[in-house]
Amino acid sequence: MKNWPEPFNLVVCGVGGQGNILISRIIGRILTAQGYTVSIGETFGAAQRGGSVFSSLRISEERLYGPLIPEGQANVILSLEPMEALRQMKFLGNPQVRVLSNTKIVQPADVLTGKVTYPGIDKLKSAIAHLSKHAWFVPATDIALDLGSAIVTNIVMLGALVGSKTMPISLKQAEDEVRATIPDAQIELNLEALNRGYQTTLGADAA
Amino acid sequence: MNDEKSQHATRFLLGNEALARAALEAGIHFVSGYPGTPSSEIIRTIVPYAEKSNVHVEWSVNEKVACEGAAAAAFAGLRSLAAMKNAGLSVALDFLTHLSMTGLGANNGSMVVVVCDDPDGHSSGDETDSRWLSRFSYAPLLEPSSIPEAKQLIRWAFDLSAEFDCHVMLRSYTRLSHASTLIDLEEITQQDVQPQTDSSVSISPYLARPKHAAVLKRLERIRERFEDSSFNTYEGPDRPQCIIICGGSGYLCARDAVDALSVDQSVGILKLATLWPFPKKWVAEHLARSDRFLIAEEVDPYIEIHVKETIVDAGWNGKLIFGKESDHIPAYGEITPDRVSAALSEILDVKYSGGSAEYDRQIAVEADPLIIGRGLAWCPGCPHRATFWALEKAIKQDRRNAYLTGDIGCYTLDVFPGGKSLQNLLHAMGSGAGLAAGLGQLGRFGYKQPVVAVCGDSTFFHGSIPALINAVTNKSNLIQVVLDNRATAMTGFQPHPGTGTNALGQPAPKIEMEDLCRALGCRVTVADPFDIRSSIRTIRHLLKEDTGVRVLIMRRACELVRMREENFKPVTVSVDNEKCKGDECRICTSEFRCPGLVWDDLEGYATIREDICSGCGVCADICPFNAIVNEEVAR
Numbered sequence: 019m020k021n022w023p024e025p026f027n028l029v030v031c032g033v034g035g036q037g038n039i040l041i042s043r044i045i046g047r048i049l050t051a052q053g054y055t056v057s058i059g060e061t062f063g064a065a066q067r068g069g070s071v072f073s074s075l076r077i078s079e080e081r082l083y084g085p086l087i088p089e090g091q092a093n094v095i096l097s098l099e100p101m102e103a104l105r106q107m108k109f110l111g112n113p114q115v116r117v118l119s120n121t122k123i124v125q126p127a128d129v130l131t132g133k134v135t136y137p138g139i140d141k142l143k144s145a146i147a148h149l150s151k152h153a154w155f156v157p158a159t160d161i162a163l164d165l166g167s168a169i170v171t172n173i174v175m176l177g178a179l180v181g182s183k184t185m186p187i188s189l190k191q192a193e194d195e196v197r198a199t200i201p202d203a204q205i206e207l208n209l210e211a212l213n214r215g216y217q218t219t220l221g222a223d224a225a
Numbered sequence: 226m227n228d229e230k231s232q233h234a235t236r237f238l239l240g241n242e243a244l245a246r247a248a249l250e251a252g253i254h255f256v257s258g259y260p261g262t263p264s265s266e267i268i269r270t271i272v273p274y275a276e277k278s279n280v281h282v283e284w285s286v287n288e289k290v291a292c293e294g295a296a297a298a299a300f301a302g303l304r305s306l307a308a309m310k311n312a313g314l315s316v317a318l319d320f321l322t323h324l325s326m327t328g329l330g331a332n333n334g335s336m337v338v339v340v341c342d343d344p345d346g347h348s349s350g351d352e353t354d355s356r357w358l359s360r361f362s363y364a365p366l367l368e369p370s371s372i373p374e375a376k377q378l379i380r381w382a383f384d385l386s387a388e389f390d391c392h393v394m395l396r397s398y399t400r401l402s403h404a405s406t407l408i409d410l411e412e413i414t415q416q417d418v419q420p421q422t423d424s425s426v427s428i429s430p431y432l433a434r435p436k437h438a439a440v441l442k443r444l445e446r447i448r449e450r451f452e453d454s455s456f457n458t459y460e461g462p463d464r465p466q467c468i469i470i471c472g473g474s475g476y477l478c479a480r481d482a483v484d485a486l487s488v489d490q491s492v493g494i495l496k497l498a499t500l501w502p503f504p505k506k507w508v509a510e511h512l513a514r515s516d517r518f519l520i521a522e523e524v525d526p527y528i529e530i531h532v533k534e535t536i537v538d539a540g541w542n543g544k545l546i547f548g549k550e551s552d553h554i555p556a557y558g559e560i561t562p563d564r565v566s567a568a569l570s571e572i573l574d575v576k577y578s579g580g581s582a583e584y585d586r587q588i589a590v591e592a593d594p595l596i597i598g599r600g601l602a603w604c605p606g607c608p609h610r611a612t613f614w615a616l617e618k619a620i621k622q623d624r625r626n627a628y629l630t631g632d633i634g635c636y637t638l639d640v641f642p643g644g645k646s647l648q649n650l651l652h653a654m655g656s657g658a659g660l661a662a663g664l665g666q667l668g669r670f671g672y673k674q675p676v677v678a679v680c681g682d683s684t685f686f687h688g689s690i691p692a693l694i695n696a697v698t699n700k701s702n703l704i705q706v707v708l709d710n711r712a713t714a715m716t717g718f719q720p721h722p723g724t725g726t727n728a729l730g731q732p733a734p735k736i737e738m739e740d741l742c743r744a745l746g747c748r749v750t751v752a753d754p755f756d757i758r759s760s761i762r763t764i765r766h767l768l769k770e771d772t773g774v775r776v777l778i779m780r781r782a783c784e785l786v787r788m789r790e791e792n793f794k795p796v797t798v799s800v801d802n803e804k805c806k807g808d809e810c811r812i813c814t815s816e817f818r819c820p821g822l823v824w825d826d827l828e829g830y831a832t833i834r835e836d837i838c839s840g841c842g843v844c845a846d847i848c849p850f851n852a853i854v855n856e857e858v859a860r
Contacts, residue, residue, distance in 0.1 A: 033599065035837075043405065047237050050407045056237075058405045061347055068602040068643065068820055082371055084477025085404040088485060088562040090580030101599075104592050113584055125823050126599040127642040131815045132824065137595045145591045149584075159836070168836040 022186060024078060027087045031072035031106045032098030033124045037172035041096075042073035044176060044199055048191045049077050059085025068127065070102055094184045095150075096175055098158070099124050100142040107149055116184045117150040118219070119143075120175055122159035154182055154219050161214045170211035177215025181222075189216055238408040240372045240401040244339055245270035246408070247379035248306045252415045255281045255298035257291035259687060260716035261310030262348035263402040264341035268308055268728065269717065275729050278413055284719050284728045287654070287687040288313035292320050295336050296392065301420035302332030304383055311342045311355050312633075312653065316688075318358060321392065325363035326436045328390040328443075330425045335386035337379065338364070341397045344474070344523040345559040348399075350633070350651060352557065354525040359394045359501045363440045365447050366501040367456075368396045370476035372406050378456065378498060389447055391440075396500075398523070400474045400559070448502035457504060459511050461493025467517040467572055470508075472497040472528055474560050475521035481562035482521075486575050503531040509539050519568055520548035523560040547572050602643025605821035606784035606839030609636045609708055611754040613645045614817060614847060616677070616706070619764035620647070627675040627768060628664060632657035632689070634681035635715045635783075636708050643818050648679060655680065655688020658705055662692050665701035665774075675768050676703040683713035683721040685738060690745075696774045697746045704767050704775045705747070707738060708754075710783040718786055742776040751778045757846045784839045794840025796855040798833050804852035805830040817847050 030042040039060055046056045059074040076083035092110035095117045097103030103119040111117075121139060129136045147153040158174035173196065179185060180192045192212055200208045238246065245267045248256065258268050268282060275282040281298070285291035288309040295305035309317065321338065329336060340358075343349040359366035367382055369375035375397065382393040451457070461468070469479040469492060476496045483489050495511050497504070512518070512535065520529040526549040536544050547553040553568040554560070570577035603610045613636075620627045631637060631648030632655065639648050650660050661678035680689050685707050696703060713719040720726045725735035739749045748770075752763045760779070767775050798821075807829040814824045814831060821838035822831055831853070842855040 035604075043237065046405065050237055056406060059400060060403045060405070061399075068599070068604070070599045081480075082373070082406060082477070084474065084481060084562065085400055086478070086481075086559075086561050088481055088566070090584070101596060105596055105599075108588050108592050108596065111584070111588065112580060125820075126597050127602045127818060127820075128597060128600065130818055130820065130823060131642070132811055134597055135826065136597065142595060145595055149587060149591060163836070 023093050024080060025083050026077040026185070027092050027110070028075040028077065028185065029072055029087065029092045029095045029106050029110055030075065031070070031095065031102045033102060034069050034071050036098040037169070038071055038073050038098060040199075041172045041176045042075055044192070044195050045179075045185075045187065046075060047199070048187050048195045051191070052186065054079060055082050057083050057085050070105060072102070072106060094118070094179070096179050098172060098175060100139060100146065101136070103146055104142060107146065111149055114151045116182070117146050117153045118175065118178050118182055118184075119146060119153070119155055120158040120171060121155050122157070122171070154178060154222065156215065156218045158215060161218075162211060165207060165210055165214065167207065170208055173208045173211040174215035177212040178219045180212075181216040181219035234410050235407050236410055237405055238372065239266055239405045240375060240397060240403060241266035241341070242270045243372045243376045243408050244379055244397065246410065247376040248337070249274055249278060249280070249413045250411045251380050251383045252304050253280055253306055254303035254415065254418065255295055255305040256308070257283045257285045257294045257305075258308035259285055259288045259291055259313055260713050260719045261313050262716055263343055263399045264308050264310045264313075264339070264397070265716045265719065266402070267339060272728055274413065278415060282728045284721065286722060288317040289320050292317040292324070292338065296320070296324055296329070299329045299334035299336035299392070300332065301422050302334045302418050303420060304334065305336045306339065307336070308339045309341070310349065311340060311353050312349065312351065314338075314340045314355050314358055316654070318362060321364065322362040324392055325440055326433070329386070329392065330390070331423055332421060333387055335383045336392040337382045337386060338392055338394045339397060340394060341399070341402045342524070343399050345399070352524050354527060355396050356500055356527045357525065359396070363444060364392055364394045364501070365389070365444070366394045366396060367498055368473045368500050369401060369498065370473060370496055372401060372404060372408060374456065374498065375401060376408060381456070385447070385450070389443055391443060396473070398474055444502050448504065451499035451502060451504040452507045454499050454504070456498035457507055458496045459493060462490060463514065465493035465515050466491040467519060467569070468493040468495050468511065468515045469519045469521050469565065469569070470495045470497070470528060470532055471521040472500055474523055475565070478560050478562045478565045479521050482565035482569050485562065485566045486569055486573070486577050488569070488573060488575060492569065492573070497528060500527070503535070505535045505538065508532065508535050512536065512539070512541070512544065516543060517545045517572060518547065519553065519565070519572055520546065521554065521560055521565045524557065526550050526556070600642030601638050602641065602818065602820055603635065603638050604785060605819055605837045606841035606843075607635070608710055608754040608779065608781035608784070609638070610817070610819060611757060611843050612706070612708055612760070612779045613639055613647060615754065615757055615760035615764055616647055617645050618761045619768065622761070622765055623675065623768045625673065625675055625768070627677050630657040630660040630664070630676070630678045632678070632680035632684050634684050634708070635710075636679055636681055643820070653688070654684055655692055658689040658692035658696065661703040661705065662696035662699070662701045665696060665703040666699065668702060675771060678703060678705045680705065680707055681714070682707060682709040682711065682723050682738070683719070686722045686736070690741070693742070693747065693774060693776070694745055701774060702772055704777060706777045706779060709738065709778050709780045710786070712783050712786050714783045714785070718783070739776075739778055747774045747776040749776045749778065751780055754779045754781045755841060755843050757843060784841060788839055793860065794838070794858055796840045796842040796857055798838055798840065798842060798844060799854050799856070800831045800833060801852045801854055802828070802830050804850050806850055806852070810850065813844055813848055813853065817844060819844060
């Protein structure tokens with residue numbers, strides 16, 4: 019990748035059911051269409067039942083990489099939940115990492131039971147910002163609910179990724195792939211979600 | 226995922242989808258299997274081709290039956306594939322071992338068994354290594370290192386199977402089955418075969434010895450073929466300081482490690498795709514290049530032991546083998562780029578660091594205190610949560626400390642943070658029933674706790690029935706609770722004999738488990754888990770009966786399935802803040818633990834998460850102060 023690291027390592031993370039797999043495949047297809055060799059690793063099965071989930075994308079101009087990103091080697095982390103961003107930063111982060119995170123929290127079981135307290139969102143944001151080169155915080159769930167369905171939270175975050183210019187993906191390419199992937203009845207809603215997400219980071223100053 | 230929209234000659238495919246596609250391109254006629262992560266997508270991928278490509282696709286009742294069906298097709302001259310996870314291979318192994326003895330007969334059929342291991346146990350109760358079972362059952366074994374290679378190996382596996390008249394095993398693993406990349410598509414073909422059977426595949430005990438001898442001869446011929454396989458490769462300098470010997474996931478990890486340490490001028494990589502019979506001669510030729518070898522594989526030291534055997538056979542002294550047995554690679558868990566890099570760095574004395582120490586220190590100070598573990602939990606509205614709530618209450622009221630044996634499925638989440646931890650034993654599919662049948666015999670020795678087994682509907686058909694028959698005929702004393710949510714939910718809602726549909730989604734004869742259990746001589750009760758009070762009474766009553774085999778079917782469709790079909794919340798749930806006792810109570814979030822109910826720390830009362838609440842309304846029944854209110858929604 020010209021001006022991009024070789025290989026480029028992207029992490030897409032969140033909580034089971036938030037749709038990380040869908041957007042990582044959309045990103046994979048967009049980059050593949052541009053001629054990059056993309057390898058995606060995913061966790062599913064039991065992990066989907068409310069657990070932490072993540073997809074790893076390894077993008078190369080040279081060869082097929084294995085799906086596992088070596089420790090400390092993520093270039094971008096795209097997170098559908100703020101604590102999950104931090105969890106991935108612990109293993110894959112580095113001072114140069116760029117992080118985009120949804121601001122809506124999802125309480126883990128231990129928080130629901132009252133065993134532990136979820137730290138305030140401000141604490142999480144400040145840790146993420148401090149431990150990354152750039153961080154963008156996106157109220158993706160709020161935007162999705164505003165559009166009528168929490169289910170498009172992941173597409174809002176995909177739009178935010180495109181707007182941040184941290185990867186070689188244009189809005190047009192993302193729109194085309196959303197059109198090719200999403201069932202017809204949902205395309206308009208998803209395109210709107212994509213554009214709303216795109217506007218949140220386009221030209222925005224990162225934290 | 227709508228892959229069908231694009232019809233190019235390449236497609237972005239999951240490893241399992243590529244395996245399935247390869248089988249279709251190889252001209253498969255018959256495919257069978259039982260769902261299990263990480264294998265389930267193989268059969269799902271073939272389903273859309275069942276009609277247009279004339280492939281028989283079935284979700285079998287268990288893996289042994291799946292293999293028997295696939296073998297029958299191969300005996301008759303067809304191409305067949307059976308797919309399963311590692312635990313399933315153990316279920317099928319009795320048959321497969323005998324299948325190796327008979328071979329596939331004279332009709333030129335072929336059969337490939339794909340087993341998907343789960344190193345690290347991401348979705349499994351164990352991380353057992355299937356490679357040994359291939360050797361154990363005299364079956365040739367191929368292991369791909371990448372998805373494109375997996376696709377080629379499936380094709381070759383069918384050819385080998387037909388040529389050598391035996392089934393061939395292909396081992397996949399989580400990081401292949403659940404990885405994806407761009408794959409070239411070729412045409413889907415199929416040969417017209419008129420199925421016919423002959424008597425060439427029968428076996429009787431007195432033939433065991435000569436058949437064994439013949440099988441060993443066949444394996445020798447396959448070994449010779451493997452010695453020349455272009456799927457086994459060496460890359461690197463002629464005389465490297467060290468060679469990484471690897472198979473499967475280890476190969477791409479080894480490439481990462483060589484890059485990370487910048488040692489491509491001094492380290493070679495020997496990649497094996499044919500693991501049994503082990504291509505000793507070919508490996509020995511490359512062992513001659515160096516004196517130091519790092520074995521990068523998962524889970525067990527399978528390649529490592531075979532390399533050591535090769536060295537002993539060659540009579541070499543002074544060659545150093547690093548791997549699991551020398552503690553350079555951990556003896557359990559996945560192989561990762563970092564594990565290979567760390568081992569290589571130690572062997573070569575080359576500095577390597579996965580990250581920066583200063584960043585790690587910052588993470589420890591700033592991130593670690595904020596990170597909370599995210600344990601698995603049942604989905605909002607899951608009927609299992611209601612069943613376990615009722616079980617806990619009934620067992621408490623019964624006061625004899627009933628002992629629960631568990632099983633494999635979504636209800637296993639009982640032992641995770643979101644659950645009740647009522648299950649004491651968790652082993653194999655159907656073992657809950659067998660263990661309960663045993664415990665239910667111990668009254669004569671003074672064992673006084675009532676015994677309750679818990680299993681799901683798919684597990685019931687897969688493995689519980691023989692144990693229940695055993696319990697009835699031997700007069701055991703137990704309750705078998707079947708959590709009937711109308712799907713094999715954990716692995717992706719596959720049908721089973723009780724759902725009334727087949728793998729293609731077509732109507733199929735429905736086996737009513739209550740009729741079946743009654744025919745076996747069990748006393749059967751059916752209850753609705755969402756009717757909490759009545760369920761508690763029913764369970765208490767069954768505990769009190771304290772004799773014979775009682776089956777309690779807790780019947781309520783999985784909420785994910787229902788929501789997908791109906792897309793409708795039957796009730797709107799809300800919390801009456803006046804009635805909620807706040808922190809003094811908290812039963813809803815601390816004991817019932819539905820993710821749709823969260824605690825508002827600022828206000829100090831429960832609140833409903835509208836975005837994920839499925840509207841089951843059960844929480845209204847567990848609130849002791851009637852503070853949770855259901856409002857019926859008109860359709």
